[in-house]
Every structure is written in C-alpha cells, then in structure tokens.
Amino acid sequence: METTWQEQLRAAGLRVTRPRLSVLQVLAERPHADVDTIVTAARTVHPTLSPQAVYGVLEALVAGGLARRIEPAGAPALFELRVGDNHHHLVCRSCVAVADVDCTVGAAPCLTPSDTAGFVVDEAEVVFWGLCRACRAQTPADTVQVLQHDNRGGARG
Amino acid sequence: METTWQEQLRAAGLRVTRPRLSVLQVLAERPHADVDTIVTAARTVHPTLSPQAVYGVLEALVAGGLARRIEPAGAPALFELRVGDNHHHLVCRSCVAVADVDCTVGAAPCLTPSDTAGFVVDEAEVVFWGLCRACRAQTPADTVQVLQHDNRGGARG
DNA sequence: CGGTTTTCTTGAACGAGTCAAATCAAGACG
DNA sequence: CGTCTTGATTTGACTCGTTCAAGAAAACCG
Structure with missing residues (x-):
C-alpha cells in the first residue's frame, strides 16, 4: 500500500475517525463485503459501532472515491476498495x-x-x-x- | 406477434387468467415497467388487481420464460417481454x-x-x-x- | 357441470436502506 | 494545552420494495 488510509481520507477531504479506519481495515481483508459483514467484523476492533455509522462511512468513502459500491441483483450491496x-x-x-x-x-x-x-x-x-x-x-x-x-x-x- | 399470449402461457404450462393477460398487455405497451407501474396500468383493465397478484404473475412469467427481470442498482425491479x-x-x-x-x-x-x-x-x-x-x-x-x-x-x- | 389444482386475494411481516435530532469527536486556532 | 467550530456518529423511528401464509376464487379436466 503506497499511501496510508489516513492520508487517503485526508486527501479526499474526510476526517480520520475510528469507524472509518475500522471499515477500511475490514474491506482490505474482505474485498467484497456487505454492510452486515462489515459491521460484525469491524466490531471486533470497535465494539460500539452502529450499522448506521457504517452506512454513513461507506457513503463518505464512495463519495470520496476510496470505495466502490456494487449491487448484484437480488442481493444486498457490496463494497470494495479496488477503485479507479x-x-x-x-x-x-x-x-x-x-x-x-x-x-x-x-x-x-x-x-x-x-x-x-x-x-x-x-x-x-x-x-x-x-x-x-x-x-x-x-x-x-x-x-x-x-x-x-x-x-x-x-x-x- | 406470431403466437398469442394464451398460446405462450399454455406452452409454458401456465393457466390463462385475467391478471396474467392484463400484465402481458401492460408489458407489451411499456417495455420496461416496474411493479407499481404495472399494477396501476393493469387496473384500467382489471380494477381489482392486487399488487401481490402482480408479483405472483411476474414470477410465473419469468419462471416460464415469457418475461425477464432486470434490476438496475438502486431502483425497483423492471420487467420486459423481450426474451431469448x-x-x-x-x-x-x-x-x-x-x-x-x-x-x-x-x-x-x-x-x-x-x-x-x-x-x-x-x-x-x-x-x-x-x-x-x-x-x-x-x-x-x-x-x-x-x-x-x-x-x-x-x-x- | 362437478372435482381438483392452480391462482388470486387479503393481511401481515420482513430486510435493506434512509431520515432526523441529539450527542460526540476531530481538527483548527489561539 | 484548552476552546471552538464543524463534521461525524449514535439512537430511534420510519419508508419502500418485496415476500410469506391462509383462505377464497377461478381455470381446466373429464
């Protein structure tokens, strides 16, 4: 990884927060995770993380170009870091x-x-x-x- | 149209019913309609038609190969007759x-x-x-x- | 026309995702 | 290092599209 997540977040004009770093770490380990998977996995690092926070984090990451959302028909949305x-x-x-x-x-x-x-x-x-x-x-x-x-x-x- | 809807339904092993013919007619007029559109339009012909009936009809049509379901990300499902x-x-x-x-x-x-x-x-x-x-x-x-x-x-x- | 099976109606329920108000934390500035 | 401002998260309720289940209705076979 050339740049750290902190740097990538800042470059996108986003603040560096624990929920965001947790979600990024989960996505790095699981390249196509849905929201539920992300919440569960991220809670091992950040136990009080709420699902709504994850929705907010993912929205910010997608808007900032750090993550991509894919929606296979008939399945909940998945997210990946491989972008661009x-x-x-x-x-x-x-x-x-x-x-x-x-x-x-x-x-x-x-x-x-x-x-x-x-x-x-x-x-x-x-x-x-x-x-x-x-x-x-x-x-x-x-x-x-x-x-x-x-x-x-x-x-x- | 070479074959009638009645024939196509029978060929797929489906009974010929008013809801099914109504839905087929709507889909012929509107090539990419969602469930809500289909219900509204079909009710001009069959006023008591219920949304659940339309879901059932569409499921039968798709299973029988008469219709195709498409699900653009972030939008309700659409249905079309152009198949095969x-x-x-x-x-x-x-x-x-x-x-x-x-x-x-x-x-x-x-x-x-x-x-x-x-x-x-x-x-x-x-x-x-x-x-x-x-x-x-x-x-x-x-x-x-x-x-x-x-x-x-x-x-x- | 009656019997059997499929289909439709009615009503309730579910999951994914969104919205809004209040609380909290990050980063800037002094 | 503490305060302030803004942005982020929590909490809770809610919407929307869709599915499930039981009983009533209708289509098709003979």
Whole structure:
C-alpha cells in the first residue's frame, strides 16, 4: 500500500475517525463485503459501532472515491476498495460470492453501443453470472439446470 | 406477434387468467415497467388487481420464460417481454429510464473472461449507465459532473 | 357441470436502506 | 494545552420494495 488510509481520507477531504479506519481495515481483508459483514467484523476492533455509522462511512468513502459500491441483483450491496481501475465481477447465483475479473481486452467493441438512443454513456458495467467452485461441488447437477433455466434468455454478450 | 399470449402461457404450462393477460398487455405497451407501474396500468383493465397478484404473475412469467427481470442498482425491479435474444440495457442515472441495446458484435472478447476463478459462467450482463436525452436537457452541466464523480472508478469496458 | 389444482386475494411481516435530532469527536486556532 | 467550530456518529423511528401464509376464487379436466 503506497499511501496510508489516513492520508487517503485526508486527501479526499474526510476526517480520520475510528469507524472509518475500522471499515477500511475490514474491506482490505474482505474485498467484497456487505454492510452486515462489515459491521460484525469491524466490531471486533470497535465494539460500539452502529450499522448506521457504517452506512454513513461507506457513503463518505464512495463519495470520496476510496470505495466502490456494487449491487448484484437480488442481493444486498457490496463494497470494495479496488477503485479507479478497469475490472468487472463474477457473481455466484447460489451463494453470491464475488470475484474480480480484469478486462483482458483493450478495446471492447460490445461496450461502446452503436445506437445509444440519445443516452450519453459514462460507464459500462459487466456482471458475469454463474456458479462458483464450492457451490458446484455442493449442488446436484439438476439444480444447476434449474438455476440456468430460471435465467434463460439472458444475454450472452 | 406470431403466437398469442394464451398460446405462450399454455406452452409454458401456465393457466390463462385475467391478471396474467392484463400484465402481458401492460408489458407489451411499456417495455420496461416496474411493479407499481404495472399494477396501476393493469387496473384500467382489471380494477381489482392486487399488487401481490402482480408479483405472483411476474414470477410465473419469468419462471416460464415469457418475461425477464432486470434490476438496475438502486431502483425497483423492471420487467420486459423481450426474451431469448441477446440484448443489453442503457439506464439513465437520473430518471432510471431504460432503453434496449442490441449487441452489435458477434464475438465479444470482453464477455468471455480469461480467468473465471473457478466459476462456471452462464450469463454476461451488461448495463450502460449514463443520462438520457430528456434528463440532459433538464440537468445543468455541473450536475452531470457530480453524477459522473459519484461513480468514478467504474469500469469502462 | 362437478372435482381438483392452480391462482388470486387479503393481511401481515420482513430486510435493506434512509431520515432526523441529539450527542460526540476531530481538527483548527489561539 | 484548552476552546471552538464543524463534521461525524449514535439512537430511534420510519419508508419502500418485496415476500410469506391462509383462505377464497377461478381455470381446466373429464
């Protein structure tokens, strides 16, 4: 880590507080944590931390560019510190585990739609849906088919 | 439309009911409607229709492959009848208007990640975030910058 | 037309997230 | 080092989208 969290907070115009440092530490250890996970983990360091404080901290971190919020459909929001680079996410349909994917291709034709219907696009968000290794091992094969069936018609890129 | 809704419902093993036909009609007129919109619109045809019935109908339609559910981050779920083809969505950050985007490129390199971290991927979902024409016209330029700032670090494909 | 099964209605409940007022702490300044 | 000002956190209530459960209604089969 080049700069400390203190420095990053100050650079974003934010005060350095215990709740913020606790949340940053948790996010560094768990790259895609939801609010509940963050609260629970942060309380080992700061036992009186309230969920609302965590919402406030995360809002400040996202606004300050220190954290990013991702919201997989049907799951509570997740937060990550990896910011400012070009990466997407793999999400497990069964356990909502998330893994990062680097975009391996420089120019991605599909991500600059030809007809934008009058929209000015500033971000292309890609989510890869599937099953993680652990859930595949636990899950009988027919359940996998059910999961896929429920989402048939989904885009394949 | 090649086949009638009655036929499509039966083909999916679903009974043909008034609530279902009402919801299908609304979705045909409004391609990306949320539950509230569907309930309100469907009541012009079927005044006693309950919100819970609409949830049930939509769940059945999605399970039967007649409709697709899309959940833009931070907005209630939207439903569309366009199913089984390869298209993505443009979403307005300001008004959550949604437009369809056809994927104009046959092979999309970015959508087959090289390292899937043990995941078996069955769907790549792409959401383009931006501002629609109407909101750009209404919105002062600095507000646009704020919106973009709030999401800096987002992937650009 | 009657019986069986699915679907709808009605009412309650849940989880994630937000709002607002009061308290508290961080950092600036003297 | 203490005070002051502003920003952050706590506490508590609340909203919204969605889901659950039991009984009533309707669709479909024969």
